[in-house]
Amino acid sequence: MKKRYSIFVLTALAAMLAGCNNTTSPSAASNSGTGESKNSEVSKKDSTGTSDSKNTNTSGKKEDDDDAGVTETKVNPTGGKTGNLDAKGKFYTDYSSLAIEQQAAKETAIEIASEGDVLLKNANKALPLASYEKHVTCFGIATVDMVTAGGGSGAGTTGNNGVAFTGIEDSLKDAGLQVNPSTIDLYNTYKTMQNATKTADNNLLEIPLSEYTSSTIASYYGYNDAAIVTLHRTGAENKDLATCQTPGHANEDDHYLMLDDNERALIKHVKSYFGKVIVVINSSNIMEVPELSADKTSDNLGVDAILWVGGVGNNGAMAIGKILNGEVNPSGHTSDIWTRNFKNDPSFTNFGWQNQNKNADGSRMNATLFDENGKATNYTETEYREGIYNGYRFYETKATDMGGENGEKWYQDNVLYPFGYGLSYTSFSWEWQGIKKSSEITAANETVTAQVKVTNTGDVAGKDVVQLYYSAPYKKGGIEKASTNLVNFGKTKLLQPGESDVVTIQFVAQDMASFDYNDKNDNGHYGYELEAGDYTITANRDSHTPVLSMKRTIGSDILIDKDYTTGKEIKTIFSNDDDGYKSTSESLENNTISRADANGLTQPKPASVEDRKLTSAEKALLDDQDVYNHYELQESDPWYVSSVPSSWDQADADTRTKTSDHLDLADMSGVDYADLKIENGNVVEGTDEGSKKWTKFMNQLSWQEISDIVSGDAKSGPGMAALNFIGKGEDNYKDGPVQIGGGTLFPSAPILSATYNVKLGERMGRLVGNEAIFLNLSQWAGPAMNTHRSPFSGRNFEYYSQDGYHAARFAAAVVGGASSKGLITYAKHFFLNDQESYRADYGGVLTFASEQVIREQYLKPFEYAVKFGHSMGLMSSFNRIGFAVTAESYAIHQYLLRDEWDSKADVCTDAWAKDYVPVNLMAYAGSDQLLGSSKGYKKNSMDHGTWDKETKMVKTKANESATTDTLANPSFYFGVRRKAQRALYTRANSTTVKNGATSGQKFAVTLEYDVTNNVRISTEDISFTIDEESKNALAEFGLSLVNGKVVSGKPTKEGKVTLHATTKQDVWISSTADIEVTIASAIHVDGKAMSTGVSAATYDANKAFSMKVDVPALSYFSEVPGAAFFWGRPMNGLIVNAYQDPTDDSWHQRDEDKTASDIITIDASTAKDKREYDYHFANLPAGVKATKHTKSVVGKANKGSYDVVDYYTIDGTLASGTYTFDVDLTYYTNAYMSSWIFAGTPTECHYTGKVTFTVR
Secondary structure, X not given: OHHHHHHHHHOOOOOOOOEOXXXXXXXXXXXXXXXXXXXXXXXXXXXXXXXXXXXXXXXXXOOOHHHOOOOOXXXXXXXXXXXXXXXXXXXXXXXXXXXXXXXXXXXXXXXXXXXXXXXXXXXXXXXXXXXXXXXXXXXXXXXXXXXXXXXXXXXXXXXXXXXXXXXXXXXXXXXXXXXXXXHHHHHHHHHHOOOOOEOOOOOEOOOXXXXXXXXXXXXXXXXXXXXXXXXXXXXXXXXXXXXXXXXXXXXXXXXXXXXXXXXXXXXXXXXXXXXXXXXXXXXXXXXXXXHHHOOOOOOOOXXXXXXXXXXXXXXXXXXXXXXXOOOXXXXXXXXXXXXXXXXXXXXXXXXXXXXXXXXXXXOEOOOEEEOOOOOEEEEEEXXXXXXXXXXXXXXXXXXXXXXXXXXXXXXXXXXXXXXXXXXXXXXXXXXXXOOOOEEEEOOOOEEEEEEEEEEEOOOOOEOXXXXXXXXXXXXXOOOOOOOOEEEEEEEOOOEOOOOEEEEEEEXXXXXXXXXXXXXXXXXXXXXXXXXXXXXXXXXXXXXXXXXXXXXXXXXXXXXXXXXXXXXOEOOOOOOOOOOOOOOOOXXXXXXXXXXXXXXXXXXXXXXXXXXXXXXHHHHHHHHHOOOOOHHHOOOOOOOOOOEXXXXXXXXXXXXXXXXXXXXXXXXXXXXXXXXXXXXXXXXXXXXXXXXXXXXXXXXXXXXXXXXXXXXXXOOOEOOOOOEHHHOEOOOOEEEOOOOOOOOOOOOOHHHHHHOOOHHHHHXXXXXXXXXXXXXXXXXXXXXXXXXXXXXXXXXXOOXXXXXXXXXXXXXXXXXXXXXXXXXXXXXXXXXXXXXXXXXXXXXXXXXXXXXXXXXXXXXXXXXXXXXXXXXXXXEEOOOEEOOEEHHHOHHHHHHHHHHHOOOXXXXXXXXXXXXXXXXXXXXXXXXXXXXXXXXXXXXXXXXXXEEEOOOOEXXXXXXXXXOXXXXXXXXXXXXXXXXXXXXXXXHHOOHHHHHHOOOOEEEEEEEEOOOOEEEEOOOXXXXXXXXXXXXXXXXXXXXXXXXXXXXXXXXXXXXXXXXXXXXXXXXXXXXXXXXXXEXXXXXXXXXXXXXXXXXXXXXXXXXOEEEEEXXXXXXOOOEEEEEEEEOOEEEEEEEXXXXXXXXXXXXXXXXXHOOOOOOOEEOHHHOOOEEOOEXXXXXXXXXXXXXXXXXXXXXXXXXXXXXXXXXXXXXXXXXXXXXXXXXXXXXXXXXXEOOEEOOOOOEEXXXXXXXXXXXX
């Protein structure tokens, strides 16, 4: 079972990516795209998801137990894995150049958009456009001002590396449509005007109708087949979207994601002139558009079709035209629920600035925390009062609890498009394939498998998405559970009409477990558990449309205390009252909504001023977090140690030298180690060989070097300064969750997840990894994977989804793809960074959420990135979790990431906020590296202390008044060294080590005098470029460098020459090298080429010896270039024996070497004379003799064999001295071409030399 699990789940995403129609295990998803045209009104009764093909498969087929063909297994822990250790630090590009990779990335970006853009409405089959609908008019300033990503560090840039940006106009023209130039000109003119109005998020506001001149309106007539209206919205770092007081709205209570006044007027205007109106929503943040979705009439804003395209990146807009003309059948599905009124969403009242809420007097509220006297403090908070019922879980669960027609009516009144919703141009039917409708689950680590046969029942090819949801048994007043929970999904291949595909989706029973952080069911267990009862598992088209159903029963409660991947113990981490890491507050506990509430689930109230009052102790705790000094260390601190291993030491950078057993960073590639631990106040290191090797390696560094790694004081982190002593160059780090700096700007993250195709996610990650290689980047501040808690989050464009499991599959895929290319992915922002408002101020917004909410939803993407994507990095978030500053949290960094998830990932902070993020405390308890440099802000910079080489310990100040470092501080030493080791571990297993290449590498090659040589300098993929001086030096020997890799030619003399070269290794690594070229004799003594005048071998005096002598380059049957002349031109000569015919004295080869019917050969035994391959020796010392050794060769006719000379040995016994003798290899060649030996008098050739050897 263990082997099966490792194959399905943990082998570098192999299971996840094994096939687009086969998803297995927690890291997999075989993706789907709902198929049918569907009304904007969604009903569970419409299980086909189509208004045209009613209920084609509501019951499903083959659900009987007798047809069950799936055998479930149990998964067993395999332990944590960080990075790709199997690569051993060697990483290679998939492309021969950046230009070729960029073309592949462009094609993938368009494919992501083609599968991720979501058709939300398609009334009366308005799309695809008919073949005669060729003339279109574009409306909306977004037509020329498309949103590509967002603002801030994730904004990205277009047009990189010669790949031009393409917008909607380019896309429509590429699709064969003729676009009205008049409106395009209008928008371009307006865009360039100095007074063009922009929103706070840097979008151009929609232009007023007064700008549309009569001539512009007249142009509609010639381009009247369809109007395409593009609407845009943008999010940005450090600024959530406005929930009120929005530019462009007369009503100050309107929010940014509603249609603004000019947009409403524009839609009316367009509808008055065009019979077909298509709206393109160019926004990663979903919009509130019930007016557009309404059934179209002349007096409303209803349109014919709505296409959501998110942020288009550099080239994703090219999919728009392909979808409109039908070249692409849309298969994207929403990654958020689209509700009719965002103000009714469960997160709306406790999000962001909180000014969307009003006090009783009409004044706007805020998120400020107050002291006991009601005075405002510098601190702010956000409470996840919706609990686990955020997004679709709230709406599905409330409708379920209401039940029947009332529940369905309430749902339709509130929901526009369910989570996972999307239309297609074709239809699909589903049926179970080999699945038991009911069975029992007996263990938490048991697999649950669903197989759905999907058949294209429509007229055009398309892809379909199957989404798997579960409903767990719920007891009123017990553990909170949503009625509908996505657990995995799958996507078909492209199905032609009538074609079927079986989508296999698998998960582990434990994925359905609830995290009971406060023992709500009073069974004494705190943590994950599967309560007894029936678990309904449905195959859905979206969160509200189940098609097939099966049941799994758990007989008695299953209490879970082990991680099924790592095997580590699962404990409550954020629910304990006494360790400072509790993630809830009294206000949150008292106001979190519950299914057990008297009125059921209702929108939570905003936190009042009274709710937001701090006790004096809480205020003092927050104030005390600003600065931390070493002397504040307490024995009660969980990071306190009294000793470190005696084997530890740090070198003196001024006196250290490299010894024979010196270790470079590249020597540590692929070397794992047991993570360092604290036991009874002592540091314990592993006893395995890898741990011992890492200890030795770390001892080579100085204290300043390792503390600089953590503090960023040698180079702003997480980039790391060069450490020449261990052969490590500088690190290169870039930001950009949807684009690594200078690379491809892909479509925004919600569009990627809307593909429901994790293979595209893996491919995107792999392309980012390739780009990083070409751009000389080893670290990526991405991907980002926080949750769409609210549609108003400023950075939803960076984040995948509203659902934790949905996002988790893509997080693992993208990270896994990038990591496979040796890229350190700082997956961010770890965690609960789900709003931008106040996030970094004064230690960050206090974020209160129960551990159940954290575990079941918001941690999942990071958990999967670490466990299944094997991420080598994480970026901690700005916000606090409860009262604890995330970057300083021992609970997050040690208890969760190390102790439970078994990860060695290097954690860097977000950009150093300085105040309330003291680097001293971080070194003990928090992130491994600072994003920044601590030395620029003395108040909270790292106090490095002083290294005492006598005691092998760092010393720090003993108290506040101390001016010198006198107190031994093993806790500080341990914290810094452990963090530095993690950072170096990730570098050793990344492209940082550049496949082991270093500047000034030494290479040596040996060529042989007077024979043709083609000698490759290195077996690695390295190209060499030598300077003119080196070229001339080679030419003096009759040699040249060919193809940058081979020294070639027929040397004219023996000798040595050193070449100076620049190198390009494995396509991407630039370096320098010296190449020592030795030209020796072709005569080999004891298997090695000798040099004339140099002793070739040494033997013992007065003892029998045997010296082997041969010339391998001129062995029998060798081809010698230019050694023969035939047909009036030089030819290669074949070394072959010749024999004289006694009848006419002509020369021929023997019968065994007959290579053609018209070439005469003779019987060698009848020859009058022969010319045979042999060695001759002269001036042999007295007392030795030459002994011939032969071998049998198969003749060129392949009809017989014969013996020829192979080599000689010089055998005998000699006294001490230096001896020399002459060797003459005599061989004969005949012209040779295309396996033919041409008849004729052989050419006699000689290779001669003097052998010198020593006897002592």
